[in-house]
Amino acid sequence: MEQVETSERAPARRVGRVVRHPSPREYVRIAVVLAVVTAAEVAVYYVDWVHEHGLLIPLLFLFALIKFSLVVLWYMHLRFDSRTYARFFVMGLAGALTLYMAVLLMFRTFSG
């Protein structure tokens, strides 16, 4: 009987590399900053002076940007990992911001 030749996939070669990540202590420090910024975010919501001077929205966006950056850079390690990951993520983010900003302008969302 003719023997059927089967081809098996060769086991993939594994490579090792040294990865740098924040230490647990640093993770806790970031968490404290995140908690403080969130508390500040909620606090300004209740301050009338901030509403009256039109500072609420800029402040809220500033706080959100700080929290977003801290999580992405430290917890998701973009500050430490290969820039290729950051490029893909920023590409998606920039694409979304451009596209949806155009939609918001089209619908005259900012004209009151």
Next chain:
Amino acid sequence: MSEAAVVHTYESEHEATSTGLPNTKLAMWIFLASDVLLFGALITTYVVYRGRSVVGPYPSDVFDIPYTSVSSFVLLASSLTMVLALAAIQRGDLGRMRLWLLATAMLGMSFVGGQVYEFTTFYREGLALTTNLFGTTFYVLTGFHGAHVTVGILMLLTLFSLSFLGRLTQRDAMTVELVGLYWHFVDIVWIVIFTVVYLIPTGP
């Protein structure tokens, strides 16, 4: 602060690739970039239609900012426990990793439970999916986010179970990192939702 105090290093292993980067991690980042577009569409729809509801209830009638603030703290805390789980498996401490994974899942469940309670309360106050533009855009946006959190919880519980079956060891730290990336992404989406939907006031 010295760099040594901030950073710790560990040996990571993955299959050899043409980019020199693990394909799974690259794929996760590409997926997250595409998910940005999904949530961008939902948030934009909410913003476009904000303040355009012709019948109530309106956001100011139903939102409970202190309650949602607690939910936000819970989700932020879950991001901390997630990175602590990752740090634990990277140094081969499986016991601590299980503890932090379980804590992350529990915090996630508290968040989703809070969201279910919030939805139920809003519904009792007369806000259904089809009541007005606010109801439609709000439930769809936060519902999609809640579904993402639920998927994350299932992934965390799967990792927790695998660790007891001996199928999650220090060599599999990358798997925990991938689930972590997804979990933190859900967290950053909530950071935006909390600001845009809950804190920025809408009239009337």
